[in-house]
Amino acid sequence: MRRELGMTVALLFMCLGLWLSNPDFLGQSNALNTVRQISMLGIYAVGIAFVIIGGGIDLSIGSVIGLTGVLIAKFSSPGAGGLGYSLWVGIPLGLGAALTVGILQGLLITRLKLQPFIVTLGGMLFIRGVSQTIVQGGTLSLAGSKLLNLANGGFWLHNGDPLIPYPFLIFVAVLAVATYVLHFTVFGRYVYALGGNRDAAAYSGVNVRGVETATYLISAGLAGVAGVCYAAYIGQMSQQVGVAYEMYAIAAAVLGGCSLRGGEGTVLGVLIGSAMMRVIDNGINMFQLNYQDADGIHRIWRLDPNWTFIIIGGVILVAVILDQVVHIVQDKRRIRRAADAALAASDAQQHSKAA
Amino acid sequence: MTQGAKTLLKMSGITKRFPGVIALSGVSLSLAPGEVLALMGENGAGKSTLMKVLGGAQSPDEGSIEVDGRAATLSSVRVAKSLGIALIHQELMLAPNLDIAANIFLGSEPGRGPLLRPLPAREMKQKAAALLSRVGLTASPSTQVSLLTAGQMQMVEIAKALALNARIIIMDEPTSSLTAGESEHLFQIIGQLKADGIGIIYISHRMEEVMVLADRITVLRDGKYVGDLTRAEATHDKVVAMMVGRELSHHYFPEKVERPPAEARLVVDHLLVQGAPLGVSFHALRGEILGFAGLLGAARTELMEALFGVTPALSGSMTLDGKPYMPARARDAIQAGVYLAPEDRKRHGLVLPMSVAQNTSLPNVSSYSRFGYLNREQERRVAGAEVERLHTKTPSIEQRVVNLSGGNQQKVVLGKWLAMTPRVLILDEPTRGIDVGAKAEIYRHMAGLAEQGITILMVSSDMEEIMGMSDRVVVMHERRIRGVLVRSELSQERIAKLMTGTREEGGQAA
Numbered sequence: 001m002r003r004e005l006g007m008t009v010a011l012l013f014m015c016l017g018l019w020l021s022n023p024d025f026l027g028q029s030n031a032l033n034t035v036r037q038i039s040m041l042g043i044y045a046v047g048i049a050f051v052i053i054g055g056g057i058d059l060s061i062g063s064v065i066g067l068t069g070v071l072i073a074k075f076s077s078p079g080a081g082g083l084g085y086s087l088w089v090g091i092p093l094g095l096g097a098a099l100t101v102g103i104l105q106g107l108l109i110t111r112l113k114l115q116p117f118i119v120t121l122g123g124m125l126f127i128r129g130v131s132q133t134i135v136q137g138g139t140l141s142l143a144g145s146k147l148l149n150l151a152n153g154g155f156w157l158h159n160g161d162p163l164i165p166y167p168f169l170i171f172v173a174v175l176a177v178a179t180y181v182l183h184f185t186v187f188g189r190y191v192y193a194l195g196g197n198r199d200a201a202a203y204s205g206v207n208v209r210g211v212e213t214a215t216y217l218i219s220a221g222l223a224g225v226a227g228v229c230y231a232a233y234i235g236q237m238s239q240q241v242g243v244a245y246e247m248y249a250i251a252a253a254v255l256g257g258c259s260l261r262g263g264e265g266t267v268l269g270v271l272i273g274s275a276m277m278r279v280i281d282n283g284i285n286m287f288q289l290n291y292q293d294a295d296g297i298h299r300i301w302r303l304d305p306n307w308t309f310i311i312i313g314g315v316i317l318v319a320v321i322l323d324q325v326v327h328i329v330q331d332k333r334r335i336r337r338a339a340d341a342a343l344a345a346s347d348a349q350q351h352s353k354a355a
Numbered sequence: 356m357t358q359g360a361k362t363l364l365k366m367s368g369i370t371k372r373f374p375g376v377i378a379l380s381g382v383s384l385s386l387a388p389g390e391v392l393a394l395m396g397e398n399g400a401g402k403s404t405l406m407k408v409l410g411g412a413q414s415p416d417e418g419s420i421e422v423d424g425r426a427a428t429l430s431s432v433r434v435a436k437s438l439g440i441a442l443i444h445q446e447l448m449l450a451p452n453l454d455i456a457a458n459i460f461l462g463s464e465p466g467r468g469p470l471l472r473p474l475p476a477r478e479m480k481q482k483a484a485a486l487l488s489r490v491g492l493t494a495s496p497s498t499q500v501s502l503l504t505a506g507q508m509q510m511v512e513i514a515k516a517l518a519l520n521a522r523i524i525i526m527d528e529p530t531s532s533l534t535a536g537e538s539e540h541l542f543q544i545i546g547q548l549k550a551d552g553i554g555i556i557y558i559s560h561r562m563e564e565v566m567v568l569a570d571r572i573t574v575l576r577d578g579k580y581v582g583d584l585t586r587a588e589a590t591h592d593k594v595v596a597m598m599v600g601r602e603l604s605h606h607y608f609p610e611k612v613e614r615p616p617a618e619a620r621l622v623v624d625h626l627l628v629q630g631a632p633l634g635v636s637f638h639a640l641r642g643e644i645l646g647f648a649g650l651l652g653a654a655r656t657e658l659m660e661a662l663f664g665v666t667p668a669l670s671g672s673m674t675l676d677g678k679p680y681m682p683a684r685a686r687d688a689i690q691a692g693v694y695l696a697p698e699d700r701k702r703h704g705l706v707l708p709m710s711v712a713q714n715t716s717l718p719n720v721s722s723y724s725r726f727g728y729l730n731r732e733q734e735r736r737v738a739g740a741e742v743e744r745l746h747t748k749t750p751s752i753e754q755r756v757v758n759l760s761g762g763n764q765q766k767v768v769l770g771k772w773l774a775m776t777p778r779v780l781i782l783d784e785p786t787r788g789i790d791v792g793a794k795a796e797i798y799r800h801m802a803g804l805a806e807q808g809i810t811i812l813m814v815s816s817d818m819e820e821i822m823g824m825s826d827r828v829v830v831m832h833e834r835r836i837r838g839v840l841v842r843s844e845l846s847q848e849r850i851a852k853l854m855t856g857t858r859e860e861g862g863q864a865a
Contacts, residue, residue, distance in 0.1 A: 180473075185472060185474055197449065197450040197452075203410075203412070263452035
């Protein structure tokens with residue numbers, strides 16, 4: 001919990017700083033949009049957290065998000081290129097495709113003992129190619145579809161915007177279920193055991209292959225749910241939707257305390273990590289310094305948007321470096337204390353023998 | 356089992372084949388309630404395979420198993436557990452990121468239902484606390500396992516077995532990573548388990564432990580059942596003779612010739628090593644084979660790792676040929692001519708997927724290159740010469756070492772150091788897992804190297820080897836040197852007493 005607490009404090013300071021520099025940061029429109037963005041990232045970051053805590057990795061989720069959206073657009077778009085079926089056809093098909101990807105990858109990893117990195121890298125490229133083939137290199141518009149309400153609609157209308165957007169509601173539901181499953185059920189315990197010591201889990205009679213397959217299924221399934229939201233949010237599906245999203249999810253999970261070695265991480269941490277990623281993203285646009293130059297003219301200094309990746313990368317590196325430094329210092333102290341204690345005990349033994 | 360007591364477990368005619376190997380051939384074993392059965396045999400005798408069969412991790416090709424007089428098919432770990440069979444592995448099988456309670460109930464969480472049922476956390480903590488008090492562990496059930504000592508983890512494993520209501524507990528080398536105090540505690544707990552009617556199969560190489568604990572000893576050799584001894588019948592020599600299949604002979608150890616006294620090469624003074632030796636001092640002469648005897652937990656390997664610089668010493672001093680020597684990393688030791696053939700040669704001694712030639716050149720590869728370009732010709736020549744010198748059996752020097760036998764792998768490790776100029780060669784368990792023929796060859800090479808003036812520090816848990824090879828023997832116990840015996844003083848009893856910490860006359864105090 002120490003890490004979650006630290007990240008929460010860092011996040012609050014970040015928000016405070018951004019608000020002071022630019023009050024629009026907490027203005028209704030920007031705040032709502034940021035919440036939407038956090039929610040959509042958070043949905044699939046929670047998914048990949050299952051895989052990462054179980055000791056695996058899933059690089060395919062960005063492509064799964066794209067595929068889900070493209071399938072919905074293809075089947076349910078009323079416009080050109082779409083087949084015009086109901087959303088009740090398109091959405092189940094999109095989600096079904098996502099789950100199929102998850103189960104296939106999970107089976108390849110657990111039955112054929114292939115490395116998750118390679119399987120999901122192959123999956124990432126393969127699925128991206130499928131999306132590309134479906135859209136034929138162009139875009140499919142969802143204009144006029146009721147699906148767009150999913151991103152823009154919600155409850156508690158205020159100045160024309162819903163204060164509780166649907167993606168946020170979905171995210172809250174995902175958080176609640178994931179917290180229950182990961183932290184309070186037998187299955188969740190097995191995911192941690194799998195990541196902590198796979199052999200121990202297997203020799204305790206845990207169905208490790210089943211549990212591991214399930215983590216990939218969860219990851220792909222939640223990527224599918226996020227894909228539905230993104231399709232609604234973007235409204236125009238092209239092969240580019242979802243590219244590199246897995247990197248944001250991995251970063252959010254790691255910032256939130258998941259270890260890529262497996263066995264560590266919490267749903268709360270993933271929530272904080274996702275929020276942090278999106279606040280940084282948004283903050284780069286929002287941050288500004290007002291000043292007067294030598295001529296007394298009022299000017300505004302802004303961050304160069306080209307620095308986006310430098311800043312995000314820097315934040316991730318600083319977070320993991322700090323975490324590791326704390327670990328090293330603690331380990332050193334522990335070893336020192338143990339050596340001192342052993343030496344003292346042994347000296348005492350010598351003295352008592354001499355006496 | 357002849358005493359007519361009811362039989363808890365009966366395995367008969369167990370055969371298990373692996374591609375190219377018959378791991379077990381018609382092995383039988385029986386166990387009564389409240390009995391401690393020691394299972395003994397050399398490496399590769401089939402003990403582990405037999406126990407994997409019993410634990411449900413491997414199914415036998417032939418043979419039958421009866422639990423409580425009823426035929427049982429142990430098709431999976433789960434089935435074995437449901438029949439009350441718990442296997443405690445040598446390398447403990449715990450999830451370090453989970454707490455004690457979670458580990459104890461891993462895979463057998465209370466309650467029934469689907470995997471998505473809620474975890475009965477409070478019930479687990481309460482039950483775990485009761486089990487912990489039964490095994491005499493005072494830690495809280497919420498303690499994360501990574502914070503425990505090896506001895507405490509062993510107790511968690513036993514608690515885990517008890518949580519299953521296990522009636523048969525298999526312990527594989529349980530004391531291998533325990534201190535003497537922790538082992539003592541384990542033996543007490545084993546006594547309690549016996550009193551509760553639990554049958555225990557105890558695998559150990561430590562004769563003295565077996566003699567104290569076991570009601571009966573079953574000996575395996577080369578995958579076959581050799582025989583049973585009751586505690587009354589068992590003597591050290593009898594058991595060893597059954598294990599190796601012949602009366603012991605010393606003939607494969609090279610003749611020791613008395614040599615004129617040589618000058619000191621390595622002098623170690625009050626060396627303090629992290630988690631290991633507490634201020635040890637000794638010296639080794641030129642051309643001497645200095646044996647290091649001790650039980651596991653004596654920290655001999657840790658001492659050697661400090662001499663080789665992989666875990667730098669915290670304090671103390673050393674000199675090598677009169678010059679100060681204090682390696683901060685392995686590189687320093689190698690530059691000074693101090694080389695280590697490590698205990699775990701597959702992990703620390705060799706890069707298994709690389710070839711014999713590549714492994715041989717590894718520590719010195721920069722000297723085979725010019726401007727970073729590797730001279731493969733020279734690499735091959737040197738590797739070829741070492742293969743020839745050590746009679747390494749390999750189809751070619753391009754062969755991957757993973758495909759070689761244990762003895763030949765050890766020769767590759769030796770070769771990689773002999774291709775350089777050793778002053779001190781540290782051999783940690785040089786013949787562990789190596790067959791008798793290759794053993795004799797390695798002994799011959801060791802004697803030859805010593806004759807050339809190379810100092811050999813040999814850590815060995817094999818008493819025969821210590822007695823047969825050493826010029827002098829340093830005996831360690833519980834991270835301290837308890838005595839140094841010269842050749843004329845060597846006797847098995849003396850070494851055994853020193854290394855179990857029994858204080859006696861004899862030996863120079865160190």
